[in-house]
Amino acid sequence: MKQRIGRYSGYLRPISYAIDFFIIAFFAYFLQLNLADYGLFFAYLFICWLIFSLKTKFYEVYRFTRVTRILSLIAIQTIVFALVVFAFYGFTDAIKVPNNYLIWFVVAVMSSIGIAKLSVYYLLKRYRKVLGGNFRNTIIIGNSKRSLQLYSFFENNPDYGYKCQKVFQIKEPILREIFSYVIDHDIDEIYASVGQLSDEQVNLLIDFADNNLKVLKFIPDNKDVYSKQIQYDYYGVLPIISLRKIPLDDNVNRIIKRTFDFVFATVVLVGLLSWLTPLLAIIIKIESKGPVFFKQKRNGRNNKEFYCFKYRSMKPNPEADIHQVRKNDRRITAIGRFMRKTSIDELPQFYNVLLGDMSVVGPRPHMVSHTNMYAESIDKFMVRHFVKPGITGLAQVNGYRGEVETEQDIINRVKYDIFYLENWSVLMDSKVIIQTLVNAIKGDKKAY
Incomplete structure (x- = not known):
């Protein structure tokens, strides 16, 4: 067994901790606490x-982490840090610090930590690209389509710090030669096309990598199961694979999203709907008889039914719970057409958010009859019910809102919804909200 060569990369995380603790200690000094309280x-x-x-x-x-992921981590950590800081002064009466000082402290600390984190990230990228440092020697085993794509990625992205020394084709006696090459050329990471390897070859590769302290990674090729967000759990010492990892199953993430939803909904209800609702109520009542609000049963998280609220945009009719609104639908009133065009009719759903039935961002809920229909005809349709439905969603800002005209519309909507629930982040929610506002202002061709 060959000893693995050490890298200074292992010191980056401790250095990052040290920098962040120094920043916290530095700005805490300006809170003017005595030594014991400090x-x-x-x-x-x-x-x-x-x-x-x-x-x-x-x-x-x-090195392969995206900057959007870093921004998302900074946003989450900022929320958590703010709660931690205010919790301390909420439980401790002996130490008094004005709230504006605490807000300044949180903003200063997290802004500085965010700048430091991004600076290290980009400096390392620049260092790898310009000076060729902090790199890892790699090889690729297999010449599949995705293997060649990976080779091109390494070649075209030197800032990631991967140097592919050779691509091996799969042949029966080739593994012994590969093992010798890895040791002789000090290869750090091995990437293998799993679809081109037999079970015996996979086991030999794993044993070699373990015994020689080499990193082994598999390229999924055409086996869809390997392309999923696989998560390992252990029941005792038995490894169990979960094919779907949902970030909102984590209690911390769920609390963060619920806090964001509650605050956002409260601001909208108090700042906007408190005066807009009486105004719209008068116009809706003048134009047609019927209630101001329209409520309809929809399917929420875990397929639980709830009443979804909207401003009434149509004349009361017996088909409201059966047929979706179509283009130039005669059931729509004049004020209803304006509300639907600008998405104002959806605003009462912030009451649903406050009640906990919905979220600001998530898969759009469907009528119960449509849920039952799509569940039978559309593959993986029910997966979207693992999380709360939203007022707006990733599918909606990517052109899949409103009427389902073809089967492909609902298939693409489900794809976006599943991507959202498997890759949720605070940053993604923020981007969806901003894009929703932009679409509402400039208009959406499917908003009718």
């Missing part, structure tokens, strides 16, 4: 930061 406050923050950063995976940033 020590207590910093010790509390030190412990909480360690615990929550491990939980949020704040320091799990690798």
Whole structure:
């Protein structure tokens, strides 16, 4: 067994911790606490930061991590850090610090940590690209389509720091030659096309990598199961594979999303609907008889039914719970046409958000009759019910809102919804909300 050559990369995470703790300690000094209170406050923050950063995976940033992922981690850590800081002064009466000082402290700390984190990320990219440092020698085993795509990626993205030394084709006696090449040329990581390997070859590769301290990674090729968000759990010592990892199954993420939903919904209800609802109620009543609000049963998280609220945009009719609105639908009133065009009719759903039935962002809920129909005809349609439905969603801002005209419309909607629930982040929610506002202002051709 050959000893693995050490890299200074292993020091990056401890250095990042040290920088962040220094920033916290530095700005805490300006809160003008006495020495004992300062020590207590910093010790509390030190412990909480360690615990929550491990939980949020704040320091799990690798050379292949996207910048959007880093921004999402910073946003989550900022929310958690703010809650931790205010919780300390909420439980401790002996230490008094004005709220504006605490807000300044949180903003200063997290802004500085965010700048430091992004600076290290981009400096390392520049260092790899310009000076060729911090690189890893790799080989690729197999010449499948995805193997060649990976080789092109390594060649075209030197800032990631991967140098592919050779691509091997799969032949019976080739593994022994590959093993010798890996050792002789000090290869760090092995990428193997799993679809072109037999079970015996896979096991030989795993044993070799383990015994020689080499990183082994598999390229999924055409086996769809390997392209999923696979998660390993252990029942005792028995490994169990879960084919879908949903971030919102994590309690911390769920609390963060619920807090965001509650605050956002409260602001909209108090700041907008408090005066808009009486105004629209008068116009709706003048134009046609019937209630101001329209409520309809929809399917929510875990397929639980709830009443979804909207401003009534149509004349009361017996088909409202059966047929979707179509283009130039005669059931729509004049004010209803305006509300639907600008998506104002959806605003009462912030009451649903406050009640906990919906989220601001998530898969759009369907009528119960349509849910039953699509569940039987559309593959994986019910997966979207693992999370709360939303007022707006990733599918809607990508052109799949409103009437389902073809089967492909609902298939694409489901694809976006599944991608959302498997890749949720605060940053993604923010982007969807901003894009929704932009679409509402400039108009959407499917908003009718």
